[in-house]
Amino acid sequence: MNSHAILAIYKFEMSRTLRTIWQSIVSPVISTSLYFVVFGAAIGSRITEIEGVAYGAFIVPGLIMLMLLTQSTMNASFGIYFPRFTGTIYELLSAPVSSFEIACGYVGAAATKSIVLGLIILATSWLFVPLHIAHPFWMLTFLVLTAITFSLFGFIIGIWADGFEQLQIIPLLIITPLTFLGGTFYSTHVLPPFWQTVTLFNPVVYLISGFRWSFFEIADVSPMVSLGMTLVFLCLCLVTIWWIFKTGYRLKK
Amino acid sequence: MTSIISISGLSKTYASGFQALKTINLDIKRGEIFALLGPNGAGKTTLIGVICGIVNPTAGTVTVDGHEIASDYRAARSLIGLVPQELTTDAFETVWATVSFSRGLFGKPKNPAYIEKILKDLSLWDKKDNKIMTLSGGMKRRVLIAKALSHEPQVLFLDEPTAGVDVELRKDMWQVVRDLRASGVTIILTTHYIEEAEDMADRIGVISKGEIILVENKAELMRKLGKKQLTLHLQKPLDAVPTELATHNLALADDGNELVFTYDTMAERTGVTALLSDLARLNIRFRDLQTTQSSLEDIFIGLVHNGAGATS
Structure with a gap:
C-alpha cells in the first residue's frame, strides 16, 4: 500500500479546495440559504405541516442531499478531469500507485469536502428553523456514504468526459432533476399512486428518504431499503472504477 | 555491464490501426547514457510511454531491474523517473508543492533537504514559492526534471529535455545529467539536438518507423560509419x-x-x-x-x- 501517494493526492486536492474557497464552500452555502428563504420562509409559511414536521424543517435533509450529490459529483469529476485535460495525468499513470490508491486520494478529498459542506449547511439551517435529529449516528452514516458514493460517481464521470460540456451535463441534466423529483421539497406520499410507483425508479428517492428518516423518523421507503440501495450504488461505482484502471479506459493509449 | 532495462518482442498497435512499434528488442545497460534518436513519429515517445506505464503494449515484455512492468509495476515504476516531452505542469501549484507531491506519489517519505538540493542543482531554488504558471518555458522544463528526480530514481527518461531551453541553462542541465550518471543513474534520452547525443551518450540507438535499426557504442558508430x-x-x-x-x-x-x-x-x-x-x-x-x-x-x-x- 502506497500510503504516501494517497496522502499526496489527498493533500493536493484539499489545497485546491482551499484555494478556491469561495467557489467550493461559500457559494453552495449561499445558494442553499436562498432555498431556505424562498421555499422555507416565503412559501413554507403557507404550507401546513408534512407528516407532523414543519415544512421549513422538512426540506432541510432534502436540501443537504441536493447539495451533497451535486457537489460530490462536480468536485470529484473535476479533480480527475483536469489532469487529463492538462496532461499532468502522465505522472499519475507512471507512478507506483494502484487504481484503488488513486481513487482513495481523489474520492477521499472530494467526499471530505462534501461532508464538511453538508455539516456547514446543517449548521446554517439551524439559524432558520428549529431542528431535531432523531438518529445522529444514522444521519452521519447516510451523509458519509452518500458523499463517498457520489464522489466515486463523479470520479467515473471525470474519466469518461471528453470535454467540459460532458463534465457538466450529468450533474446539471441528470442529478439535479432526479434530486428535485426525488422528494427534496415534498413527501412522495402526496403524489398519485401511479407517480409514486414511477418515483421508486429514481435512486435519489432512497437517499433522501433515508436521510430524512434519520432526522424525523418519517420516510417514503424503509430506511433499511435506503441503506441497501446506497450500498448497491457504492459497489457499482467501485466495480466500474476497478474496470477503468484494469483496462486503461480513457486513461491509457 | 548488466542490463537494467530489457525489452523483448515489444510491439504497439494503436486503436486506429497505426503500428507505432514493431517487435522491439533492446537492452539498456546499467549506468549508461543511452540516446534514442529518430525522426518525428518514429516511435520514441511510444516506446518510453510503454516502459513507464502510460501506454499499454500490444505484445512483448519489459523488465526494469528484473521487475516486469505490468505484473510487478510498483517495483518497476518506483525505479523510474520520467520527464515528458510536452510541458505538462500544474498551473496554480508552487514549484515546491509540485515537486514534493511527486515524491509522495512515488511512495517516498518527505525529505525537504533532498528537494532543496534538486531545486538548487536545477537553478530553481529562488523560484520555489512561485506558482508554476508564472515561470518561463525553460523553467517549467526544469520543474519537470525536478519532479522526475524527486523520488531518487535509478533510471531517468528524458524525452526531448532541452527543447526550448536556452544555451546557458542547457549546459547546467547537462551537468546535472552527468552528475546523475556519476552517481549511478541510468539515463535514456531522446533529443533533436544530435550534437547533444554526440556529446553526452555512451550508446546510441536509432529508431525509424517503429523499428530499432541500429544500436551501437557511440565511438564505435562514429568509427564505423564516420x-x-x-x-x-x-x-x-x-x-x-x-x-x-x-x-x-x-x-x-x-x-x-x-x-x-x-x-x-x-x-x-x-x-x-x-x-x-x-x-x-x-x-x-x-x-x-x-x-x-x-x-x-x-x-x-x-x-x-x-x-x-x-x-x-
Whole structure:
C-alpha cells in the first residue's frame, strides 16, 4: 500500500479546495440559504405541516442531499478531469500507485469536502428553523456514504468526459432533476399512486428518504431499503472504477 | 555491464490501426547514457510511454531491474523517473508543492533537504514559492526534471529535455545529467539536438518507423560509419583532378582552390600517405590542410534515409 501517494493526492486536492474557497464552500452555502428563504420562509409559511414536521424543517435533509450529490459529483469529476485535460495525468499513470490508491486520494478529498459542506449547511439551517435529529449516528452514516458514493460517481464521470460540456451535463441534466423529483421539497406520499410507483425508479428517492428518516423518523421507503440501495450504488461505482484502471479506459493509449 | 532495462518482442498497435512499434528488442545497460534518436513519429515517445506505464503494449515484455512492468509495476515504476516531452505542469501549484507531491506519489517519505538540493542543482531554488504558471518555458522544463528526480530514481527518461531551453541553462542541465550518471543513474534520452547525443551518450540507438535499426557504442558508430575528409588548400588552383590522381577518391572544391580527399577510417590503409607522395611527385603544393570527421547528424540522416541496410 502506497500510503504516501494517497496522502499526496489527498493533500493536493484539499489545497485546491482551499484555494478556491469561495467557489467550493461559500457559494453552495449561499445558494442553499436562498432555498431556505424562498421555499422555507416565503412559501413554507403557507404550507401546513408534512407528516407532523414543519415544512421549513422538512426540506432541510432534502436540501443537504441536493447539495451533497451535486457537489460530490462536480468536485470529484473535476479533480480527475483536469489532469487529463492538462496532461499532468502522465505522472499519475507512471507512478507506483494502484487504481484503488488513486481513487482513495481523489474520492477521499472530494467526499471530505462534501461532508464538511453538508455539516456547514446543517449548521446554517439551524439559524432558520428549529431542528431535531432523531438518529445522529444514522444521519452521519447516510451523509458519509452518500458523499463517498457520489464522489466515486463523479470520479467515473471525470474519466469518461471528453470535454467540459460532458463534465457538466450529468450533474446539471441528470442529478439535479432526479434530486428535485426525488422528494427534496415534498413527501412522495402526496403524489398519485401511479407517480409514486414511477418515483421508486429514481435512486435519489432512497437517499433522501433515508436521510430524512434519520432526522424525523418519517420516510417514503424503509430506511433499511435506503441503506441497501446506497450500498448497491457504492459497489457499482467501485466495480466500474476497478474496470477503468484494469483496462486503461480513457486513461491509457 | 548488466542490463537494467530489457525489452523483448515489444510491439504497439494503436486503436486506429497505426503500428507505432514493431517487435522491439533492446537492452539498456546499467549506468549508461543511452540516446534514442529518430525522426518525428518514429516511435520514441511510444516506446518510453510503454516502459513507464502510460501506454499499454500490444505484445512483448519489459523488465526494469528484473521487475516486469505490468505484473510487478510498483517495483518497476518506483525505479523510474520520467520527464515528458510536452510541458505538462500544474498551473496554480508552487514549484515546491509540485515537486514534493511527486515524491509522495512515488511512495517516498518527505525529505525537504533532498528537494532543496534538486531545486538548487536545477537553478530553481529562488523560484520555489512561485506558482508554476508564472515561470518561463525553460523553467517549467526544469520543474519537470525536478519532479522526475524527486523520488531518487535509478533510471531517468528524458524525452526531448532541452527543447526550448536556452544555451546557458542547457549546459547546467547537462551537468546535472552527468552528475546523475556519476552517481549511478541510468539515463535514456531522446533529443533533436544530435550534437547533444554526440556529446553526452555512451550508446546510441536509432529508431525509424517503429523499428530499432541500429544500436551501437557511440565511438564505435562514429568509427564505423564516420567518413573522414582531408581538405588541402592549394597554392595554385587546379582546373580538374589530374588523371595521375584518379585512383584516389578526390574532388575539387572552392573553384579549384581546395582538393578534398574522402577516406574510410575503418580501412586497413587510409591512403593518406600514398596521396601525399603522389602530390609531391606531381609537384602540387598546398598552403594548409585540415581533416574533418562526419558528425553523428550526418550519420543519422544517412541511416534514416538508407534504412536498416546501412548497419550491415
